[in-house]
Amino acid sequence: MIRALSLLLLLLVATPAAAQPPATNVEDPRLYEVASQLRCVVCQNLSVADSPSEMAQQMRALVRERLRAGDTPEQVLQYFVDKYGEWILLAPRRRGFNWLVWSAPFVSTVIGLIVIAFTIRRWTAQRRKRLAGIATAPPAVDPAMRERIRREMELENER
Amino acid sequence: MSRKSLRWLLPAAALPILALLAYGFRVNHRDIPSPLVNRPAAPFVLTSYAGEPMSLEANKGRVVVVNFWASWCMPACYEEAPVLERNWRTYKDKGVVVLGVNIQDKPEAARKFIDQFSLTFPNALDPAGKVSIDYGVYGVPETFFIDARGRIRAKHAGAVTDTVFQREVDRLLAEPR
Numbered sequence: 202m203i204r205a206l207s208l209l210l211l212l213l214v215a216t217p218a219a220a221q222p223p224a225t226n227v228e229d230p231r232l233y234e235v236a237s238q239l240r241c242v243v244c245q246n247l248s249v250a251d252s253p254s255e256m257a258q259q260m261r262a263l264v265r266e267r268l269r270a271g272d273t274p275e276q277v278l279q280y281f282v283d284k285y286g287e288w289i290l291l292a293p294r295r296r297g298f299n300w301l302v303w304s305a306p307f308v309s310t311v312i313g314l315i316v317i318a319f320t321i322r323r324w325t326a327q328r329r330k331r332l333a334g335i336a337t338a339p340p341a342v343d344p345a346m347r348e349r350i351r352r353e354m355e356l357e358n359e360r
Numbered sequence: 361m362s363r364k365s366l367r368w369l370l371p372a373a374a375l376p377i378l379a380l381l382a383y384g385f386r387v388n389h390r391d392i393p394s395p396l397v398n399r400p401a402a403p404f405v406l407t408s409y410a411g412e413p414m415s416l417e418a419n420k421g422r423v424v425v426v427n428f429w430a431s432w433c434m435p436a437c438y439e440e441a442p443v444l445e446r447n448w449r450t451y452k453d454k455g456v457v458v459l460g461v462n463i464q465d466k467p468e469a470a471r472k473f474i475d476q477f478s479l480t481f482p483n484a485l486d487p488a489g490k491v492s493i494d495y496g497v498y499g500v501p502e503t504f505f506i507d508a509r510g511r512i513r514a515k516h517a518g519a520v521t522d523t524v525f526q527r528e529v530d531r532l533l534a535e536p537r
Contacts, residue, residue: 242498255464259489284496286395 235264235274239281240291248291394496394515401426401506402494406461406484409471414459414484416510423532424506425458427520428492430465431473433500440501440519441477447525448481455508456529460484463492463500507532 236250241257249257249264260281267277281289293299401424405415416424427444429437448458460483462470467485474483486492495504498517505514505528514528 256489259464260493262488263490263493281493283395284493285498286393286496 229265229268231268231274232261232265235268235277236261238278238291239264240289242285242289394512396496396504396512397515399512401504401510401512402491404461404486404491404494406486406491408482408484409462409467409474410482412482414482416459416506419457419459420510421455421508421537423456423508423529425456425525425529426461426495426504426506427458428461428463428486428495428497428500428502429473430463430500431469432465436519437473437501440503440521441473441479443520443522443525444481445477445479447522447529451529452481454533456533457481461486461491463489463497505529505532507535508537 233250236257237248239249239260241247241249241252241254241260243254243256244252247257249260251257264277267280268274272280278290287293293302295303401416403416405413405417408414416426425444425448427440429441431437444458444460448456452458458481460479460481462483462485465485470483470485473479495502495512501517501519503516503520503524504512505516507513513532516524516528
């Protein structure tokens with residue numbers, strides 16, 4: 202058990218380290234800032250900063266050139282958005298309809314917590330009611346059954 | 361929250377997810393919409409493999425078919441090369457020009473490809489990939505149909521067929537200049 206737990210802990214600690222981008226592709230931090238936000242168009246879930254593909258190399262060269270020419274990182278990103286659409290950005294921009302995507306995890310977590318809280322409250326209330334019922338109230342007996350018991354008792358007494 | 365309201369809430373919560381799923385199934389995920397359609401085509405000047413300048417500017421007033429290809433793009437580029445050549449020969453006297461932009465390739469391999477299909481329309485290497493990025497190219501082959509006024513009117517991803525070529529070009533030729 203302890204071994205399993207420590208393994209899990211190790212995995213949790215090791216994952217962020219492994220996810221660090223390789224330092225080989227990009228040396229300039231400003232270039233990395235832009236390139237890491239751009240989707241490599243020929244890859245699966247890789248940024249332009251992380252991909253070794255020729256297309257990504259050409260895109261990095263263009264980003265570098267535009268930054269050197271005096272463009273701001275936002276202007277360079279906008280250039281790519283103009284050409285490829287917002288799809289080229291790895292994270293959707295925080296505006297308009299995109300807020301739905303950004304807020305959905307938080308909103309659904311809050312809704313989930315509320316549902317859980319209500320359910321627990323209902324369960325505990327039901328349990329308390331049941332326990333209180335056992336302690337005080339006499340067991341409910343059907344009038345027909347009561348009548349039958351009374352008659353049978355009378356018959357027994359007459360014998 | 362009563363049991364009764366929960367009975368309604370659960371299917372109601374599943375509804376938007378199902379709607380999204382239905383939408384996802386109906387959309388063609390291979391169809392990549394380009395924001396460039398109906399926008400002016402980016403100008404470019406390249407040097408063709410024949411040593412001539414190849415530019416969009418020089419072809420103003422004509423319907424231009426810009427095709428992005430690579431010699432390693434198997435089999436789509438090999439399928440469409442004869443189609444492009446055939447249609448270029450048919451349409452070149454009607455005010456249509458085909459320009460091949462060779463991307464992410466080695467010149468020797470590209471020259472071999474041009475010889476193999478006896479391509480007679482101009483083809484040029486895009487050495488730094490700038491033209492391909494300017495056209496928002498994802499992969500090869502991709503073909504852009506540009507009207508006589510220099511606007512991109514259609515984008516086709518994948519091998520061009522006779523049907524696609526003729527449909528797009530005829531449509532643009534039929535427009536008043």
